[in-house]
Structure formats: structure tokens, C-alpha cells
Amino acid sequence: MAGSPKVLAFAGSAREGSYNKQLVQVAARAAEAAGASVTYVDLRDYPMPIFNEDDEKAHGLPEAARTFRELMKASDAFLIASPEYNASISGLLKNVIDWASRPVEGEAPLECFTGKTCALLSASPGRLGGIRALPEVQRILSGIGVNVLARTYSLAAASEAFDDSGDLKDAQTKSLVEGVAKNLVERTRAVAR
Numbered sequence: 001m002a003g004s005p006k007v008l009a010f011a012g013s014a015r016e017g018s019y020n021k022q023l024v025q026v027a028a029r030a031a032e033a034a035g036a037s038v039t040y041v042d043l044r045d046y047p048m049p050i051f052n053e054d055d056e057k058a059h060g061l062p063e064a065a066r067t068f069r070e071l072m073k074a075s076d077a078f079l080i081a082s083p084e085y086n087a088s089i090s091g092l093l094k095n096v097i098d099w100a101s102r103p104v105e106g107e108a109p110l111e112c113f114t115g116k117t118c119a120l121l122s123a124s125p126g127r128l129g130g131i132r133a134l135p136e137v138q139r140i141l142s143g144i145g146v147n148v149l150a151r152t153y154s155l156a157a158a159s160e161a162f163d164d165s166g167d168l169k170d171a172q173t174k175s176l177v178e179g180v181a182k183n184l185v186e187r188t189r190a191v192a193r
Helices: 019-033 053-059 063-073 091-100 133-143 171-192
Strands: 006-011 037-040 077-081 117-123 153-155
Touching (some): 006 019, 006 171, 019 037, 019 077, 019 117, 019 171, 063 091, 091 133, 153 171
Parallel strands (some): 006 037, 077 117, 117 153
16 A cells, blocks of 8 residues: 555445445545545345355355456445344345455465454444444444554434535534544555554
8 A cells, every 4th residue: 555545345235225325425525535445335236145064065156246346345434324123234234344354376375364354334214323232333343453543433323414415514514524534545555554
């Protein structure tokens, strides 16, 4: 990394108009403003079957998983917005992590995760803002070698938080979200020194 960290930004939701997609895009713009090179992707564009070792043995890594892993490998950091489903993370996000963590011949184990830096966000129409999902995401990613930053943000009442252009209405909320993104860029640069 030569000064401009490469950040992969995505949300663990497939829903059109997802609050988490909107939130991570706000943060992605802030990371770009802080000097990062950001790639935002929608997981809907990387459809993967539910992870099953029998399928993997029979058919190998799905093409979408290979493509997504390459994006991860090319990145220095991840900016992830996780919805909360039943006090945990979405099946979609867990499935993507499971496929990306599979061993690939010629690569070190967990190559697309190890040593990467990650910032987490969440959004929910409820009062807790999806905050119960974040410790789960942190535990999973930390367990496979990702440096997950302590600074996070959970957006409550997300159904009222965004304007028609997808930006946050409240200036203080926007500043907090941008702070998470800027911290990610700063910490990723610091790790690279």
C-alpha cells in the first residue's frame, strides 16, 4: 500500500433499498474523502449457494466466491455494514465469509482475511440499531485473522435516517459514521508503516 489504502465496502444484505447498504455507502464516501481507494460492491452481484463441503468437493469454489475473494485479497481493509437478524448476523454475510475462508491451492490459509483491517457498522429500523450483530461479526472475523477496530456505529431508527439521495439527514449522525470510516483509513495506513 503506497499511501492510499484499498478499502472493500459492502453490506451483509441483499435487500433493495437496504439501510445497511445506504449506511456503508455514506461511510465509503467518507473513506474516499480521507484518501482511501474504495470499491463498493453489492453482495447481490455475487450469488453463492449455501456453503456445503460436499458441493465444494464436487464442483469446487463457485465463480462468484472466487471473484469476491480476489476483491478481498486486493484490499487492505474492509468496511462492512451488518444487518441484525434474530440478534445475530445475516445468513448472507456468514455464507460469504464461509466461502471466502475456504482453502485455495497455492494460497496461504485465510489469505484474503489475514492482516486486513475492518470497521463495522449496522443499521436497523429498531431502537438498537442492529448493535447485537456486531460482536458476532467481530468474533468471526477476528477468529480468522482480521484486525476488527473497536470503533463502530449502530444506526437506530434507520427508516427515518436517510434523505431521498441516500445521505444521512442528521449532521451529528453523519459525523459519527464518517468518523468510523476515517478511523479505518488512518488505522490501515498505520498498520502499513
